[in-house]
Amino acid sequence: MMQQPIHGAIDYAELQQHGLAPSQIYDFSSNVNPLGTPNFIRATLANVDLAHYPDRQCLALRAALANHHACEPAQLLIGNGSNELIHLIARALLQANDYVVVIEPTFGEYAYASSLVGAQLIRYQASAETDFQVDVVACCRLIAQYRPRLVWLCNPNNPTGSYLPAQAIERLQAACAAVQGYLVLDLAYADLVVGDRGSGIGDRETEIGDWESAIGVEKSLSSPQSPAPNHYTIYLYSLTKSYALAGLRLGYVVAEPNIITALRHWQPQWSVNSLAQAAGLAIMANPTWLAQNLGQWWTWSDQLRVELGQLGLRVLPSCLPFFLVEVQNAAQTRSALLQHACLVRDCSSFGLPSFIRIAPRQPHQNQRLLAAWRTLCSPQF
The missing domain is CATH 3.40.640.10 (Type I PLP-dependent aspartate aminotransferase-like (Major domain))
Structure with a gap:
């Protein structure tokens, strides 16, 4: 029998092991509207x-x-x-x-x-x-x-x-x-x-x-x-x-x-x-709410894609606001970013051990991710 799939989002038991509180985490691993619940x-x-x-x-x-x-x-x-x-x-x-x-x-x-x-x-x-x-x-x-x-x-x-x-x-x-x-x-x-x-x-x-x-x-x-x-x-x-x-x-x-x-x-x-x-x-x-607000979500996504690319990362094309970023070791990258309170999706469970998935958040949160990645600043990622 197959093992249960691994999903994104916060793993509360994992955070306990690292001494982190959920409120401290910037979650880029879940493909959820960064505008929040209407x-x-x-x-x-x-x-x-x-x-x-x-x-x-x-x-x-x-x-x-x-x-x-x-x-x-x-x-x-x-x-x-x-x-x-x-x-x-x-x-x-x-x-x-x-x-x-x-x-x-x-x-x-x-x-x-x-x-x-x-x-x-x-x-x-x-x-x-x-x-x-x-x-x-x-x-x-x-x-x-x-x-x-x-x-x-x-x-x-x-x-x-x-x-x-x-x-x-x-x-x-x-x-x-x-x-x-x-x-x-x-x-x-x-x-x-x-x-x-x-x-x-x-x-x-x-x-x-x-x-x-x-x-x-x-x-x-x-x-x-x-x-x-x-x-x-x-x-x-x-x-x-x-x-x-x-x-x-x-x-x-x-x-x-x-x-x-x-x-x-x-x-x-x-x-x-x-x-x-x-x-x-x-x-x-309220059938028009999403259409009226979707542009903002995409603007934040586009900005983050560009800035990640400026760090020398390969950002794959995507028709959705979330996207894949190529790294050498997805598990190591996820672990290193989590130490900076940034949670990304390790795509190893998709059969993609050299990719992580990024779901953009609001600009100040995206800047936190970019700052964490600059701190890593190491070719092995």
Whole structure:
């Protein structure tokens, strides 16, 4: 059995060992909005009655999301973060010895959840030499050869920030449909992509618009686009990154009703607490907030990329505000920066021992990271 994946964010036991308090740490390891939780969500949560059980079916939130996605509530399942939903998908749809294709490097829970069911993992690995761009033709060959029950794809991808445009997604959808397998399309970061940020993928604004039209992805909650139904595609969404709700956990799946019914069978009652449901409804009632504030997030990210590059570091192109930085030894770099109260993501667990992932924070925090790196000032990092 695989070991549980390693994730970013603060490890409180580790900080205890180093004699550090969580309040001292500048966390660049979590891909969470550096603007923090919006005030309209905080105000909503203050009025939630904690004495009552949550709505076990999330009826109000499902209705709001169904209206947003122009689908039926029966096509939606709300989860305690997308992590729970990943495990529900694996449990509900996989059997022992089913083939599963994982397009890597990517979020470790896809492979882990599949392995817990006894599935056989077929791994496609993108390389640093091509800035982790995915060879869709090679992926389609794997799908035709192994006829997998599931194909896991994070797009835009974590941790690499790579992106597959509409035509590539359509090819993967067609390949999955041909073998009656499901493409699980994790869109946790889709609404963070704006304009051309030098990722080397061309006119991303145009491509994203084409992608929305093709597969029904909304760039932000203010978008009027409706999802295009696809029987063999399962769309996975997260609200924790964009709205800084990692402590609440909130995600959802859009899929055919029979898939939702199968997932619901495995989900515990009251899985989504009242605070998370209230936060989701507040987000739906304020659909333009992210679009209005996303530019600030990107400005801080662009500034940090430039300044890291000025230190002589190789910063990889990314269509997302977070990005990879090449180092000689990721574990050593993480450890050295932690001594300066800066936590970065060692990407060794992604199979990338010479890369760390940086999620930008606000300018004064970013300057703390830059100062720490200047202090290291050693070629071995």
